[in-house]
Amino acid sequence: MTSRAMKKQTPWRGGPRPAGPGLAALDVLVGFVTISFLEMRAYMGSSALRLVQYPVKLVVMYFLWRAVTGAAPGRLGLDFDTLAAYYAISILIGQMYSFRRVAAQTEHDIRTYAVDLHLCRPLPYWVKPAAPMVLSLAGYLTLALPCGLAAFTLLRLPLPDPERVLAAVTCLLAAVPLRFLIWYIIGLSAFWTEETSGLANIFSWVESLLSGMLIPFALLPSAVATVARWLPFQAYAALPIEVALGLRPPVEVLGRVGALACWTVLLMLAGGVVWLQGRRAYQSGGG
Amino acid sequence: MTWREVLGIVGKGLWASLKAGAYFRVSFILKVLSGLVRAATVLVFWRAVLQQAPSFVGWDETSILVFLGCSELFFGLQLALVSIAGRFWVYIRTGYLDVYLTRPVDARLLVAVANFDVPLAVRSVPPSLVYFGLAAANGWQPGAGDLLVALAFIVAGALLLGLIQLCFSLTSFWLGPTEPLDEFVNSLYEFGHYPVDTLSGWVRVLVAWCLGLGYVATVPARCAARGVAALGLDTVCALAVGLAGLVMVWGGLSQLLWVRGRERYEGFGG
Numbered sequence: 176m177t178s179r180a181m182k183k184q185t186p187w188r189g190g191p192r193p194a195g196p197g198l199a200a201l202d203v204l205v206g207f208v209t210i211s212f213l214e215m216r217a218y219m220g221s222s223a224l225r226l227v228q229y230p231v232k233l234v235v236m237y238f239l240w241r242a243v244t245g246a247a248p249g250r251l252g253l254d255f256d257t258l259a260a261y262y263a264i265s266i267l268i269g270q271m272y273s274f275r276r277v278a279a280q281t282e283h284d285i286r287t288y289a290v291d292l293h294l295c296r297p298l299p300y301w302v303k304p305a306a307p308m309v310l311s312l313a314g315y316l317t318l319a320l321p322c323g324l325a326a327f328t329l330l331r332l333p334l335p336d337p338e339r340v341l342a343a344v345t346c347l348l349a350a351v352p353l354r355f356l357i358w359y360i361i362g363l364s365a366f367w368t369e370e371t372s373g374l375a376n377i378f379s380w381v382e383s384l385l386s387g388m389l390i391p392f393a394l395l396p397s398a399v400a401t402v403a404r405w406l407p408f409q410a411y412a413a414l415p416i417e418v419a420l421g422l423r424p425p426v427e428v429l430g431r432v433g434a435l436a437c438w439t440v441l442l443m444l445a446g447g448v449v450w451l452q453g454r455r456a457y458q459s460g461g462g
Numbered sequence: 463m464t465w466r467e468v469l470g471i472v473g474k475g476l477w478a479s480l481k482a483g484a485y486f487r488v489s490f491i492l493k494v495l496s497g498l499v500r501a502a503t504v505l506v507f508w509r510a511v512l513q514q515a516p517s518f519v520g521w522d523e524t525s526i527l528v529f530l531g532c533s534e535l536f537f538g539l540q541l542a543l544v545s546i547a548g549r550f551w552v553y554i555r556t557g558y559l560d561v562y563l564t565r566p567v568d569a570r571l572l573v574a575v576a577n578f579d580v581p582l583a584v585r586s587v588p589p590s591l592v593y594f595g596l597a598a599a600n601g602w603q604p605g606a607g608d609l610l611v612a613l614a615f616i617v618a619g620a621l622l623l624g625l626i627q628l629c630f631s632l633t634s635f636w637l638g639p640t641e642p643l644d645e646f647v648n649s650l651y652e653f654g655h656y657p658v659d660t661l662s663g664w665v666r667v668l669v670a671w672c673l674g675l676g677y678v679a680t681v682p683a684r685c686a687a688r689g690v691a692a693l694g695l696d697t698v699c700a701l702a703v704g705l706a707g708l709v710m711v712w713g714g715l716s717q718l719l720w721v722r723g724r725e726r727y728e729g730f731g732g
Contacts, residue, residue, distance in 0.1 A: 231650060
């Protein structure tokens with residue numbers, strides 16, 4: 176590779192670093208996103224993999240709920256079209272980003288001492304697992320809309336209003352930092368446990384139930400649904416889907432985004448504490 | 463190579479995998495716990511479904527519980543013993559296959575044995591027991607013969623899915639990385655978590671009987687829940703013949719791909 180090509184591809188633009196830790200972190204985040212973009216461009220086919228599972232999962236749920244509603248017509252609180260639309264959106268949201276990768280990356284870096292390199296740099300470590308997520312989300316937003324449109328058209332479902340879709344997407348994006356922080360903290364538990372897949376499995380099942388991704392709140396036992404409505408997980412499945420389908424008013428998103436911001440700040444503080452405590456427990460390579 | 467030698471190698475692989483699991487006890491306990499949490503979540507899901515429709519396409523609460531137990535056992539077995547078949551392409555692509563080809567044992571067997579993960583199968587037992595226990599509390603009284611037939615279908619079904627995954631993986635000799643195919647085949651497993659009777663038309667034919675996903679849990683659960691006698695011996699024999707046929711077809715195809723693929727294989731750096 177020529178030096179000119181290298182200069183063109185490298186994310187480091189040279190020159191003095193921006194002053195202040197916040198700006199420096201932002202600068203590095205942009206650098207990591209650029210690296211991830213180059214990686215994604217090199218493995219274009221693999222990047223589109225996330226959505227490969229979408230039609231299969233949708234077909235499974237479509238037929239299951241068709242059989243259930245066919246056996247008990249009118250008995251469900253939701254009709255078949257609403258359920259099909261619910262799962263068409265829910266499964267699409269599920270393909271957004273494998274947030275488990277945040278925990279897996281963090282665990283891997285701690286277990287293999289790769290985190291040492293980051294401790295030597297004046298940057299927060301969270302930038303590394305966050306960068307591929309940011310890029311992936313950008314790619315996802317581009318692909319998800321045509322996929323969703325195709326699913327709704329094929330299943331002959333009425334398309335949601337654009338303003339409702341906008342409110343739903345806003346809610347989904349507002350929930351991203353929260354999801355990232357939860358999985359980041361699970362990854363940081365590797366400072367003590369070295370292996371986090373058990374904890375990650377437990378959380379992912381609880382999350383899928385309490386977010387409304389597995390089943391709509393309207394069909395859950397009332398006690399579980401009440402608990403789920405108090406927790407922030409609904410912001411990344413049940414709430415945006417119900418808003419998009421017209422089951423809840425878009426204005427609810429505003430209140431929920433405020434609550435999400437509070438949860439996010441709380442988790443940021445928790446993440447900072449876990450990071451500091453974890454570093455004390457960490458012995459580094461050869462420690 | 464004799465069958466006795468093959469069994470000896472498999473036995474050593476299983477033992478080594480168990481010992482490896484014993485070194486990571488805390489992780490194992492957490493994984494067992496996660497299996498139970500998953501079982502609780504799945505039960506909430508099916509309770510919600512069955513409250514709306516107590517019986518659909520021939521499945522009621524008891525038979526669904528038996529289905530879930532069979533599905534759990536199947537995926538535990540499949541993950542523990544043959545899941546590496548889907549990632550066999552990594553060995554081809556990276557040239558690691560060279561190491562296995564130098565040994566006087568079939569490389570496919572060696573790769574499988576080296577990747578046994580028995581704790582994954584053990585992990586699936588407690589959730590299965592929960593499902594079967596709840597089914598028994600609902601009045602399920604299986605016969606020993608019915609359970610044995612169901613178990614035989616589960617084991618053979620796991621072998622079949624391993625062969626299907628291997629076939630897709632072996633196309634790596636021609637296509638290079640086959641991760642997208644692996645992901646797609648993995649996504650098809652989703653069908654194994656629900657009775658294939660819910661499907662209809664060509665989707666059902668393709669998924670249940672060409673890819674054999676009907677043997678994952680639907681057929682074993684039918685045998686265990688209703689009993690072989692109630693299903694009819696002829697029906698069960700026909701299902702067994704169908705499964706044997708699928709194993710032969712996919713096994714033959716994988717053998718063909720393996721032989722032809724190795725002719726193209728250039729090894730590490732090739």
